[in-house]
């Protein structure tokens with residue numbers, strides 16, 4: 040029989056033998072290469088049974104906590120009488136679409152798919168179809184998924200800023216060339232490009248808060264300016280709320296800012312860990328995707344009843360008056376606690392975040408664009424997180440990654456994490 044200590048190693052060896060790199064998603068392989076076999080509430084457990092307070096949260100989905108019982112129960116109920124029927128409208132799907140349209144300001148209609156990448160892919164195709172134009176604008180530091188049009192310029196090395204930085208071999212050169220990459224929060228740069236090429240631009244897509252580089256808050260004037268300019272130039276404005284959707288409110292971060300895009304993409308936490316994504320927006324645009332319309336949208340597993348049931352349960356829980364108060368209070372408790380520790384030890388660091396998201400950059404402010412983050416001490420950032428992991432606090436040990444608090448976290452979890460942060464920061 041395998042000793043307890045070798046169970047992780049056994050799993051790693053088996054995975055590496057049959058899966059390239061041992062993982063099915065490029066971002067999952069990090070050092071230390073831990074194997075987690077159980078998740079419950081605010082915690083994940085490795086194959087040896089050690090418990091960690093989880094702030095990585097699979098990049099965000101379990102907003103209510105892992106294996107949330109009410110969500111699980113609704114999924115089991117749905118799966119007890121259906122699986123995939125694959126024809127016609129479904130009752131759960133219709134209910135969920137109505138709920139999303141009730142909550143998300145830009146959502147007059149909504150289509151479901153399985154991942155954020157599919158949603159952004161469909162949004163860009165729809166924008167190209169509507170405008171008859173080919174080019175799109177994205178911003179340095181934003182991630183929108185793995186397809187050719189947008190897989191570029193996220194955590195770009197300093198020497199490549201201002202150039203295209205594709206993240207995979209095999210991407211179609213024409214797709215890369217048709218994507219313009221501009222600095223976040225820089226409305227002048229957008230204005231200038233639109234003056235020259237406005238009639239060629241189909242869409243502007245952005246993460247409202249670029250959480251793929253931590254938390255860079257948008258200036259209200261920047262987002263409002265994008266709204267005004269896209270109207271002026273008949274460009275489709277897409278807010279990618281794959282991270283922020285539901286996490287920062289049932290209406291997404293667009294509701295917080297009070298700026299409404301033409302299209303919105305959501306995924307991750309909308310079904311609390313079940314695979315579901317949504318493309319929502321103006322009815323006159325989404326109607327192009329209706330069967331027989333000029334834009335094709337399909338998928339065998341789209342609006343899978345398990346995920347849809349999970350999303351309906353998630354919304355019900357988030358609609359309770361205390362849910363966001365709990366999430367946001369814990370976020371503030373963590374950010375305030377970290378700021379106090381940093382100040383006490385005289386460390387060069389900046390606490391960032393919004394709502395239930397937090398992180399510590401090892402640099403001074405200001406933080407307004409990706410270029411500012413080149414001043415972050417990446418080694419310290421990763422060393423700090425590795426030291427936390429040894430103390431049972433899991434923050435993904437990769438430069439610039441954000442952390443997520445869930446409804447299952449307690450004030451005691453936050454305080455325990457702050458105690459560990461204090462020890463580590465003192466030693467750093």
Ligand SMILES: Cc1ncc(COP(=O)(O)O)c(C=O)c1O
Nearest residue numbers: 154155156182183184246281282
């Ligand atoms: C803002 C944003 N958009 C899109 C995606 C792609 O989503 P998925 O990984 O579900 O394809 C991600 C994933 O991290 C994301 O953070």
